[in-house]
Amino acid sequence: TIGDDVSGIxxxxxxxxxxxxxxxxxxTIVTGDDHGAVNLFKFPCPEPGxxxxxxxxxxxxxxxxxxxxxERYLVSLGGDDCCIFVWKCISKTNTDDDD
Numbered sequence: 009t010i011g012d013d014v015s016g017i018x019x020x021x022x023x024x025x026x027x028x029x030x031x032x033x034x035x036t037i038v039t040g041d042d043h044g045a046v047n048l049f050k051f052p053c054p055e056p057g058x059x060x061x062x063x064x065x066x067x068x069x070x071x072x073x074x075x076x077x078x079e080r081y082l083v084s085l086g087g088d089d090c091c092i093f094v095w096k097c098i099s100k101t102n103t104d105d106d107d
Contacts, residue, residue, distance in 0.1 A: 016058030017049055028087075033075040038082060040070025046084050046095065065093050
């Protein structure tokens, strides 16, 4: 994933193969990396090293990430751990649990 709008997903001091996957939807882009992290960025994020939130669950590399169509959930696939995680997306401004 390369382009001016996503330059911020790349850490300043990390090899370019560190990020394995990315998916953008609305105003958010999510990445999966070699260290088992699922990283959320505001989109667009044109500045390298943009502030973001990291969430951990996988024991090793994350091979794919996708927002579901309703934007309320995110799916991440682990490589070596062979796990599928479903993450609930909670807005910073709306933390009500309205399932």
